[in-house]
Amino acid sequence: MRTIGIVAVLGWLTACLTAHAQTSTPALPFTSANIHLGVSSCGGSSCHGALEPWPNSTVQQNEFVTWQEKDPHAKAYKTLMSAESKRIAKNLGLNNAYEAGICLDCHADNVPEARRAKGFQITDGVGCESCHGGAVEWLGVHVSGQADHAKNVAAGLFPTEQPLARAKLCLSCHLGDKDRVISHRIMGAGHPRLAFELDTYTMTQPAHFRIDADYTKRKGMPDHIKTWAIGQAVAVDSVMEAMLDPKRNQDGIFPELVFFDCHSCHHPMSNVRWEARDGHGIGPGVPRLNDANLIMLAALLDKADPAMAQQLRARTKALHQASQKGHEATLTAARSLRELITPVINKLSAMRFESNDLRGLMSMLIERGQKGDYVDYAAAEQATMALSSVLDAMKLAKIISEPQYKDLSGALNQAYAAVEKDEAYSPKQFMTALQAFSAVMTRT
Ligand code: HEC
Ligand code: HEC
Ligand code: HEC
Ligand code: HEC
Structure with a gap:
């Protein structure tokens, strides 16, 4: 701690x-209408999946690797498979934890089916879009090369800096x-x-x-x-x-x-x-x-x-x-x-x-x-x-x-x-x- x-x-x-x-504040990523693409759409090696921070970029570009290797949110879904979760689920009368909405709502990006694009995987756990918002709406602006943070936010990126x-x-x-x-x-x-x-x-x-x-x-x-x-x-x-x-x-x-x-x-x-x-x-x-x-x-x-x-x-x-x-x-x-x-x-x-x-x-x-x-x-x-x-x-x-x-x-x-x-x-x-x-x- x-x-x-x-x-x-x-x-x-x-x-x-x-x-x-x-x-x-804007609606949270979980409740806004935005459609979620899944972590793989952010984590490409030429996007946020670089192995090392880029020297000349405004952002680090290796956010995906940091998240995957060091961030407990990346393991939040996997936690629902653990013996501890199994016991919790059993005590609550649930079949299992990894399919129960009550657990997935916090341990994954559990948006409704209609807001999941092809490529979205619930197994990603608490991924990028759980915090930064469903990307379909803002990805175009974001990768256009013309965007700044304010434009991304206007297009639906969640303002995590506030x-x-x-x-x-x-x-x-x-x-x-x-x-x-x-x-x-x-x-x-x-x-x-x-x-x-x-x-x-x-x-x-x-x-x-x-x-x-x-x-x-x-x-x-x-x-x-x-x-x-x-x-x-x-x-x-x-x-x-x-x-x-x-x-x-x-x-x-x-x-x-x-x-x-x-x-x-x-x-x-x-x-x-x-x-x-x-x-x-x-x-x-x-x-x-x-x-x-x-x-x-x-x-x-x-x-x-x-x-x-x-x-x-x-x-x-x-x-x-x-x-x-x-x-x-x-x-x-x-x-x-x-x-x-x-x-x-x-x-x-x-x-x-x-x-x-x-x-x-x-x-x-x-x-x-x-x-x-x-x-x-x-x-x-x-x-x-x-x-x-x-x-x-x-x-x-x-x-x-x-x-x-x-x-x-x-x-x-x-x-x-x-x-x-x-x-x-x-x-x-x-x-x-x-x-x-x-x-x-x-x-x-
Ligand atoms: C969608 C739900 C969700 C959101 C949103 C979320 N978290 Fe988490 N967070 C979790 C879960 C679930 C865990 C536990 C993961 C595990 O160990 O399986 C966790 C774990 C953590 C831990 C590790 C705690 C420990 O005791 O080791 C930190 C630190 C943390 N979150 C910080 C944050 C911060 C900061 C934010 C906001 C920017 C945030 N979280 C937003 C669900 C969330
Ligand atoms: C008013 C008293 C009270 C408060 C406050 C309270 N609990 Fe409990 N808690 C109980 C009782 C009574 C049980 C049932 C104990 C049993 O079954 O042996 C229990 C059971 C538990 C158990 C399971 C224990 C076991 O033996 O399996 C956990 C874990 C737990 N509480 C955590 C918490 C947490 C975390 C909080 C705070 C958010 C909290 N409790 C606040 C009274 C309380
Ligand atoms: C309101 C959100 C929320 C819900 C609902 C929720 N969790 Fe969690 N869970 C968390 C957070 C946040 C943590 C991390 C706590 C911390 O370390 O501060 C966590 C931690 C855990 C841990 C410990 C993980 C570890 O790394 O030690 C287990 C196991 C767990 N949750 C299982 C479950 C199961 C099973 C369910 C469904 C019955 C569930 N959770 C429902 C938010 C939630
Ligand atoms: C638990 C919440 C959470 C998750 C999950 C999360 N982020 Fe973040 N992210 C934040 C916070 C908080 C900040 C810091 C505030 C800010 O600058 O907006 C941030 C900042 C950023 C920044 C901006 C850095 C800068 O210099 O301006 C990028 C880029 C980023 N995250 C990408 C990602 C990617 C890619 C993923 C998934 C692999 C991810 N984030 C997952 C909460 C999260």
Whole structure:
């Protein structure tokens, strides 16, 4: 889970001058009307299937090879043939996983037959068009030699470079959405827990693109802190949307268990770790909703817009409290919390992160931990990825030197160690790691 980090971050020092709020994004590749050609149509050796990056091309041209050899998405279909999948399928009463729509929707490019051209193969798993959109409509423009990125996007290429669009895309599978539902029943059958952080995962996929002068000229400089923040906000929005959707918000029990902090129920009884937390104000022995993304979002907003941060915390706490009261109260609180998210996304989209903001953001993340926000595993896991992202950003912005970065990374490794095994998680061990990191940070 260790962050590979932020490759080029200098961007937000200068970029975002043109930033504007945007909350609408094009239809996702899965649901748009576009027809999908299959990976083979992108992966030719004179297209994106070069063995090595081309020296004089704007893009790497070896994206197919990176995807095929290093990207778990290329193996997503094959996973459905594994013994683990076989067991999950059996437990769910499915004939097999590799033909079940419920599995294929996330583990392959499972568009309807009518949107599959000749050459399309479901066995390709999560291929190029699962993220970049069905290519029939934009391929002509794309290979014409006349196209630029804007023209490709106008013809139907999905704008993966935009944080908001990317967040919706990735989270549609990594958290689920109305078309791809993940429930506690699937988890109970043996599916692994889903964890996601947009900026970290974009880099660990691994990235098949390189952020260089040419990339920035074509697409603008990526803002990694903004990517992280919008990823958190969209995750909250998706969960609230699901919680308000009668088709998804209960499976016998309301609310559906998948919205909860898994570890509030699942960890060995000998690992006694409950601690009071002001953020929810709920006593021991009660399952809690998973608020890790909300905690991150509030920490970020503490500096950008303290009033908004306070409102977010108040409504989060109200949702926790409502979950103890019943169905209607929970829905009302979820609705009220969700109303805040569009303004939050607008705010973040219009924001511009300066190098000075990084230290403040780092302090805020540490301070929230010291105030007890990370006693639950899910929050500690998100906080660790966040600290790591900001640290890498500081290095690239040259706020800290190489040796200082080394020291800090060493200290942060203790936090990584504390979240490595979720079932063995100990808030005390995590707090000790956070204090050690904070001490190194203070003298840096
Ligand atoms: C169509 C669904 C789908 C979409 C869209 C999608 N993913 Fe995935 N992703 C998966 C599946 C399924 C796996 C697990 C593959 C396996 O191991 O079989 C996965 C695995 C990953 C992993 C590896 C996780 C680990 O624990 O090793 C990363 C990183 C990742 N995805 C990042 C992303 C990013 C970033 C995006 C958006 C740009 C994205 N994914 C979009 C379905 C998707
Ligand atoms: C909402 C999307 C979604 C659905 C539905 C879904 N998966 Fe997954 N699955 C994922 C993602 C994302 C991962 C990667 C998790 C990670 O590592 O972060 C994954 C991981 C897995 C893994 C572990 C793979 C590994 O490399 O360790 C197995 C096995 C699996 N899924 C099987 C299934 C089966 C069987 C079904 C159908 C019953 C299914 N999945 C349905 C999204 C989904
Ligand atoms: C899981 C989602 C995902 C999959 C699958 C995927 N990509 Fe990408 N791709 C991205 C993201 C995210 C970016 C970076 C944002 C951007 O520049 O648009 C990107 C960027 C690119 C770029 C632009 C690089 C640049 O310098 O502008 C190319 C070309 C590309 N991908 C080709 C491919 C090809 C070919 C495949 C299939 C072999 C593929 N991608 C599969 C998500 C994906
Ligand atoms: C309110 C308590 C509660 C929450 C929250 C909860 N679960 Fe469960 N989970 C259960 C119960 C009860 C079972 C059934 C245990 C059994 O059959 O022995 C179960 C079963 C499971 C199993 C199968 C265990 C087995 O022995 O085969 C898995 C895996 C699982 N849950 C994962 C998760 C994940 C991931 C989350 C978070 C998204 C989660 N659970 C949230 C109560 C919970």
